[in-house]
Amino acid sequence: MTSLPAVDIPLLAEVLQRFLAEELRASGLSGYVCGLSGGLDSAVAAALAVRAVGREKLRLLALPGPTSSAESLTHAQEVAKSLGVGLEVLDLGPTSQLLAQTLGCASDRLRFGNLLARLRMVALFDAARAHGLLVLGTANKSEILLGYSTLFGDQAASVHPLGDVWKTHVFALGAYLQIPEVILKKPPTADLWPGQTDAAELGFDYLEADPILYYHHDQGLSEAELGAQGFPSALVSKVLATYRRNRFKWRPTVIARVSTSCINVDRILPRNPKP
Amino acid sequence: MTVLSNWQRERVTVALAQIATCPGQLAHNLEAHFWALEQARKAKAEVVIFPELSLTGYLLGHGVLELAMDLEDPRLKPLREASQEVALLVGLPLRERGGGIANAAVLLHRGQIVGVHRKLYLPTYGMFDEGRYFLPGRSLTPLPWHRAKIGVLVCEDAWHPTSASILVRRGAELLVVVAGGPSEVSGDDVPQGLKRWHWIVGATAITTVTPTFFANRCGWEEGILFSGGSWAVDGRGRTLGGPAPACDPAVIACEVDLAMARRHRTLAPIPHAERWELWQAEVERNRDELTRG
Numbered sequence: 001m002t003s004l005p006a007v008d009i010p011l012l013a014e015v016l017q018r019f020l021a022e023e024l025r026a027s028g029l030s031g032y033v034c035g036l037s038g039g040l041d042s043a044v045a046a047a048l049a050v051r052a053v054g055r056e057k058l059r060l061l062a063l064p065g066p067t068s069s070a071e072s073l074t075h076a077q078e079v080a081k082s083l084g085v086g087l088e089v090l091d092l093g094p095t096s097q098l099l100a101q102t103l104g105c106a107s108d109r110l111r112f113g114n115l116l117a118r119l120r121m122v123a124l125f126d127a128a129r130a131h132g133l134l135v136l137g138t139a140n141k142s143e144i145l146l147g148y149s150t151l152f153g154d155q156a157a158s159v160h161p162l163g164d165v166w167k168t169h170v171f172a173l174g175a176y177l178q179i180p181e182v183i184l185k186k187p188p189t190a191d192l193w194p195g196q197t198d199a200a201e202l203g204f205d206y207l208e209a210d211p212i213l214y215y216h217h218d219q220g221l222s223e224a225e226l227g228a229q230g231f232p233s234a235l236v237s238k239v240l241a242t243y244r245r246n247r248f249k250w251r252p253t254v255i256a257r258v259s260t261s262c263i264n265v266d267r268i269l270p271r272n273p274k275p
Numbered sequence: 276m277t278v279l280s281n282w283q284r285e286r287v288t289v290a291l292a293q294i295a296t297c298p299g300q301l302a303h304n305l306e307a308h309f310w311a312l313e314q315a316r317k318a319k320a321e322v323v324i325f326p327e328l329s330l331t332g333y334l335l336g337h338g339v340l341e342l343a344m345d346l347e348d349p350r351l352k353p354l355r356e357a358s359q360e361v362a363l364l365v366g367l368p369l370r371e372r373g374g375g376i377a378n379a380a381v382l383l384h385r386g387q388i389v390g391v392h393r394k395l396y397l398p399t400y401g402m403f404d405e406g407r408y409f410l411p412g413r414s415l416t417p418l419p420w421h422r423a424k425i426g427v428l429v430c431e432d433a434w435h436p437t438s439a440s441i442l443v444r445r446g447a448e449l450l451v452v453v454a455g456g457p458s459e460v461s462g463d464d465v466p467q468g469l470k471r472w473h474w475i476v477g478a479t480a481i482t483t484v485t486p487t488f489f490a491n492r493c494g495w496e497e498g499i500l501f502s503g504g505s506w507a508v509d510g511r512g513r514t515l516g517g518p519a520p521a522c523d524p525a526v527i528a529c530e531v532d533l534a535m536a537r538r539h540r541t542l543a544p545i546p547h548a549e550r551w552e553l554w555q556a557e558v559e560r561n562r563d564e565l566t567r568g
Contacts, residue, residue, distance in 0.1 A: 006462040015460060015500055018522055022495045026297050159498075268336035271497060273299030 002230050004211045007169050009176045013048065016161045020052035020136075023159045026272040027134055031057030033127045034136035035120050036087060037191060038062075038075030040174050040183055041138040041162060046083055047177040048161055049136055055085045059133060063123050065116040066093040067109075067193045078180050092119050113192030117153030125156070134158035142167035142206045145213050146239075147246020148198060154190070155249065166214065167206035203238050212239045285533040287422050289449070290320035290526050291505040293519045295494025298332030299342065305330070305353060308365070311526050312357055318528035321422060322362040326453050326492035327394075327430050328378065329366040330354075333455035334497040339408045343368040343376040346388050358383035362420060364427065366453055368409070369393065375410040380427045380453050382418045390418030394429035395438065402457060402499065405431075417447040423533055426485075430454040433475055436482065437554075443483045443546045448533055450487040452476060458502035458521075466502035466521050473518070477508055484510035484540045486531045493522055507531070510539040 024032065031053060034046045049058045060083075062076040073089070080087035096116050097106065105111035124135045137157025139149055141164050149155040162170055167188070174184050188198040188206065199205040212231055215221045223240055227233045257265050292311035296304045308325060315323040327333060330350075331342045344350055344367060354363055362384035369379035369391065377393035393412025397405035415438060417424035426447025432438045433452045442450060452475075458468025472491065480487035486509045493503030503522060507515035507529040516529030540546065 007460050008462060008464045011464050011466070012460045014522060015466075015495075019495045019498070019500070022295070022297075026300065266337070270298035270332070270335060270338045272297065273338065273341075274303065275301060 002211055004166060004168050004214050007172075009169070009172045012165070012169065013051070013173060013176055016165075017048050017052035020049050020159065020161055024053055024057070024134060027158075028272070028274075029134055030132045031059065031134075032136040033059040033061065033124055033131070033133040034138070035063050035124050036060050036076040036079055037138075038072035038079070038183070039186070039188060039191070040179065041140055041170060041188075042076075043079040043179045043183050044170055044174050044177060045136050045138045045161055046079065046085070047179060048173075050083050050085065051177075055083060058083075058085050058136075059127060059131065060085050060087045061123060061127060062087055062089045063092050063120045064089070065096050065119070067112070067116070068191050069194060072191050075180075075183055075186070079183060082178070082180055090123055092116065092123065095119060109193045113190070113196075114150045114153060116192060117150035117190070121153050121156045128158070137161070137163065139163055140165055140167045140170050142210055142213065143198070144250065145217060146202065146209065146242045147249040148190075148202060148242075149249065151249055151252055155252070166210045168210045202242065204235060208235060209239045212236055213243065216240060217243070284535075287322070287449075287531050287533060288318065288320045289488050289507065289516075289529050289531060290315035290318055290323045291488060291490040291507060291517065291519065291529065292323050292325045292329075293491060293493055293503050293505040293523075293525045293527070294326065294329060295501075295524055296326075296329060296332040296492060296496070298334045298336075298496050299338050301331065301342070301350065304332060307524065308354065308363075309357070310524070312361070312363075314526035315361065315528065318526070320361060320528055322364065322384075322420065322425075323526075324451055324453060324488055324490040325363065325365045326490050327366045327380070327455040328368065329453075329492070331366075331368055332496055333492065333501075334499055335368065335408070336404075337408065339368045339376050343370040345370045345372075346381070346391070351383075355383055355386045359386050362389070364425070364451060364453065366429070366455075371410065376408065377412060378405060378409045378429060379412075380429050380451075382420060382425065382427075384420065389420055390416075390425075392416075392418065392427035392429065394432060396431040396435055398431045415441050415445070417442055417445055423448040426450045428452045428479075430456065433479060436479070439479045439483050439485070439487075440546065440549060443485050444549065444551075447485065448536060449531065450479060450483065450485050452479070452487065452489045454489065454491040455501060456491050457499050459500070466500070466504075468500075469502040469504040469521055472502075472504060473506060476506060477512060480508045480510055481512050482545065484543050484545050486510055486515060486536050488515075488529065489517075493520075493524060510536055511543070 100106040137160035140162045294307040382389040399406030426442030458466035461467040476489040488507045505519040506517035517527040519525035
């Protein structure tokens, strides 16, 4: 009982593309904009969007910063080419450096990484506003649960098609959607500084963490019960500590309720009402 | 032929309208109703069954406060008019005279309201929060359509087998399950929620020996997947129509023979054999426990 339950990948792809089609229809907007990082998550999200709404309704942006690897841009170009969608490159280097200087965070790689992630969000939402688009999120369930994202940065999007999909299954979706091999095989990275990998930062990789998260978050097994099932206890502790530490990112903000009509508390309403 | 010589067929064509609705987009939802109605007319259906809260969408949250309607609401006019030719069972949040809102299935025919069933069991667990927005129904009676008495179960009602048993005891000749059944993806190519529904619908039909019609919605609402698969099965477990696909809107026309349905209940009189005194004993035991504290 130490592996993740299987998911039918063709059905998963089909329902997710229908989700993207319906969200676009319900919004009344004209398409999606997606930031291509050169990694797997954005490649899979973009491939689903192409299948859902057609390549003519998808705008792809590459948003490299001064610390991004050259390989990331090459990979983003490869994904765009494989999808038959043009790739617009907006170099965030000068802007990010200027802002980092103003804020005094140029030498702090974590702050600078967050700044870059948030500048990407600014670029994506600006494109959305300019062209009447929804911002296509790329976060997967594993990184959301672990809080491995920048608040109001890469986590900010209009929709998250992969937000309930384990990273383990994102790999399978990528293979099914024929994402270029080089992207399927490269280690996951936020690419916020040279040589960064998710596994090195987290202290474990997603394939190890996903079954632990599944049996705890979905099935309700305690830390002790996970140990009894054969998961290494040091790994369980590390994964669950991260899971607990970053939980505030699941709900990025809280409104102070001082009335009987507090938004999303006393009044939970459909997102896209129309008469 | 001797066995069936006295058998007068009483055929009724029922259409299951599997549509994708959007919460709070009434015009869009109404358009889906008329699309299904057109298909149902072509199939010469006499009654068209729409899913739970078909007119407004399911995940309304507090949106029910804006969208709830009474039976005289002008927004029902196009459906009343359409019901001149064919009976329609539609789902809507029903504003009650004394306050409160019910999750209702309303049967319209010849421009009139023929009957209303208010959902009895409001799921309030996991992703469900219906108890927060709706009042539960208080009675369970078949709706008196001129062709047959229709026992209506709204979604979770069908997860309590007592509901179908009571409806059949009260004379229901057809059982109709209208659902907004959410689903998840598991290890095979049928959504997990749909598999659960087919077990329930099949078991309901077989244990009550009554034709059972399942109209589910499909598509997405507010990030929640619904898994279609509308299906009809007779009292002996034979498919009458469908199942519809999981993901696409569809209209499934199903012909049922009411005389055959009665024969089934004669040959397999399972509902007639229900031991109601056991139920009564359990109710009394429960009452005693409550009294004793």
